[in-house]
Amino acid sequence: MKRLVILGGGTAGTVVANKLRRRLVLEDWRITVIDRVPDHLYQPGLLFVPFGGREDLLKPRRRLLRAGIELLIGEVAAVDPERKSVKLLDGDVVCYDYLVIATGTSSRPDQTPGMLGAEWRHSIHDFYTYDGAFALRDALQGFTGGRLVVHVVEQPIKCPVAPLEFTFLAEAFFRWREMRDQVEIVYVTPLDGAFTKPIASRYLGRLLDERKITVETDFLVERVDADRKTLVSYDEREIGYDLLVTVPLNMGADFIGASGLGDELNYVPVDKHTLQSRAHPDIFAIGDANDLPTSKAGSVAHFSSEIFVENFFQYVEGLAMTHRFDGHANCFVETGDGKGLLIDFNYDTEPLPGRFPFGRLGPLSLLHETKANHWGKLAFRWIYWNLLVKGRWLPIPSRMSMSGKHRPDEEVRP
Amino acid sequence: MTTIHREIHTDAEGFLTEYDEWTDDLAVQLAAGIGIELSDEHWKAIRFLREDYPTHGETATLRRVSTLAGIPVKQLFALFPGKPAKKMAYVAGLPKPRGCV
Numbered sequence A: 001m002k003r004l005v006i007l008g009g010g011t012a013g014t015v016v017a018n019k020l021r022r023r024l025v026l027e028d029w030r031i032t033v034i035d036r037v038p039d040h041l042y043q044p045g046l047l048f049v050p051f052g053g054r055e056d057l058l059k060p061r062r063r064l065l066r067a068g069i070e071l072l073i074g075e076v077a078a079v080d081p082e083r084k085s086v087k088l089l090d091g092d093v094v095c096y097d098y099l100v101i102a103t104g105t106s107s108r109p110d111q112t113p114g115m116l117g118a119e120w121r122h123s124i125h126d127f128y129t130y131d132g133a134f135a136l137r138d139a140l141q142g143f144t145g146g147r148l149v150v151h152v153v154e155q156p157i158k159c160p161v162a163p164l165e166f167t168f169l170a171e172a173f174f175r176w177r178e179m180r181d182q183v184e185i186v187y188v189t190p191l192d193g194a195f196t197k198p199i200a201s202r203y204l205g206r207l208l209d210e211r212k213i214t215v216e217t218d219f220l221v222e223r224v225d226a227d228r229k230t231l232v233s234y235d236e237r238e239i240g241y242d243l244l245v246t247v248p249l250n251m252g253a254d255f256i257g258a259s260g261l262g263d264e265l266n267y268v269p270v271d272k273h274t275l276q277s278r279a280h281p282d283i284f285a286i287g288d289a290n291d292l293p294t295s296k297a298g299s300v301a302h303f304s305s306e307i308f309v310e311n312f313f314q315y316v317e318g319l320a321m322t323h324r325f326d327g328h329a330n331c332f333v334e335t336g337d338g339k340g341l342l343i344d345f346n347y348d349t350e351p352l353p354g355r356f357p358f359g360r361l362g363p364l365s366l367l368h369e370t371k372a373n374h375w376g377k378l379a380f381r382w383i384y385w386n387l388l389v390k391g392r393w394l395p396i397p398s399r400m401s402m403s404g405k406h407r408p409d410e411e412v413r414p
Numbered sequence B: 001m002t003t004i005h006r007e008i009h010t011d012a013e014g015f016l017t018e019y020d021e022w023t024d025d026l027a028v029q030l031a032a033g034i035g036i037e038l039s040d041e042h043w044k045a046i047r048f049l050r051e052d053y054p055t056h057g058e059t060a061t062l063r064r065v066s067t068l069a070g071i072p073v074k075q076l077f078a079l080f081p082g083k084p085a086k087k088m089a090y091v092a093g094l095p096k097p098r099g100c101v
């Protein structure tokens, strides 16, 4: 009997386990998922928590995994690729024939001097964690005005549009509370614009402008001076705040670094088309845990899982892997007031305007604010729990399509 | 006299597009063009970037340089003031660092 061990039962780990369990013979394959906590968190839902949304955030992992998948709850402490074994913090050792690392990435406020301390969760907040999002909700409720600074420490972060979305939603929140004129909103980024890719950056930059949100670019934070409520950059610029909402440094799991499997941020270097570890062929890293040059997002975890599964059958048969991941990512961007926009891109094509997913028929619009896009984002929660993580079919192909897209300078016929 | 522009291929922002067209002399000229005189410290960072690129496949980030080459980020800001990641890549003849989507 062969054994496949999957570290992490989040988006990628769950999709991969379910898809493989359907097609690998039960008598021949033992599939084990290891996660440190029993509940699966729907992370896209965290964005809405500070503004009062809280539905369907957590579900037991056991219920999301098909019968015939073994679930172990425990913290992974180390992987030994030579002995092909995984060591848990409680001392247990699990051996594998094939290993999938899907332990994602997490927020590390401890990596920025001054961030963790007496002011953490008082005047300094995050919304990338369950507890953080709820603490921020209380802080926003109690905020009486002043300067709100939304801040990103360093790229890459998971869901790189989430801090922009938070900014748009916060602006709308204060407007609805009729206190917008008492709140100054500043968006502080290490990038040289609102977003990474030029065309999307232009569109999103315009939306920030319209909403009178100041953008501070090229700001690489060195430390937080929590007593003076000030962000200090490496080039000695200072930005004061009354309420700071930061996205701390995102890093892969510590065991990846400790086992010598990671880069400087504990991400596993992989082949960008097959997700196979560059150092150990029997190890694959799927989702946020790898170093792919595309967004760290649930959509990427999902699209790349489909490619991985097809390749895995070939790999275990000793065949060449013929399926190639193109870096496809697809993200809804909430812009406030019940609207949103959508971006769709891959390694080679930056987010472009147009219609999605059925070419000119849409019904969704790329890089353009509509109500339909907002409903798409909300519908995504149902799709996530009922189709995506279950490994069922989704109407979006894993490869990006140019259908419906156009470059902004190209003529579009209606 | 030859100008550097006749020998090299660059993108619209002046970043070299051919890894092998880079030389030490060129680095000195590129650096001078943006007001930097290269010291040993500069060279340590540039050599690391050059060596890292072929295996890593991407221009190293400031964090990567600081972790793997042991040059603190603060010092990189002092060596290449303003936009150190971009300036280092420019002088080292590598693509502009990808902003990470």
Ligand SMILES: Cc1cc2nc3c(=O)[nH]c(=O)nc-3n(C[C@H](O)[C@H](O)[C@H](O)COP(=O)(O)OP(=O)(O)OC[C@H]3O[C@@H](n4cnc5c(N)ncnc54)[C@H](O)[C@@H]3O)c2cc1C
Residues within 6 Å of the ligand: A007, A008, A009, A010, A011, A012, A013, A034, A035, A036, A037, A042, A043, A044, A045, A046, A047, A074, A075, A076, A077, A102, A103, A104, A105, A127, A128, A129, A158, A159, A162, A253, A254, A255, A286, A287, A288, A289, A296, A297, A298, A299, A300, A301, A330, A331, A332
């Ligand atoms: C606020 C927010 C909004 C987002 N919005 C969107 C969105 O709109 N669309 C989108 O596509 N994506 C979105 N994302 C990103 C998306 O949630 C992630 O990219 C996706 O969950 C990645 O899946 P993953 O399986 O790689 O990692 P995860 O789903 O994070 O799973 C990793 C798992 O590994 C476990 N683990 C970690 N370390 C260990 C260890 N040492 N031992 C045992 N278990 C361990 C964790 O408990 C976790 O269950 C958002 C993320 C956030 C934070």
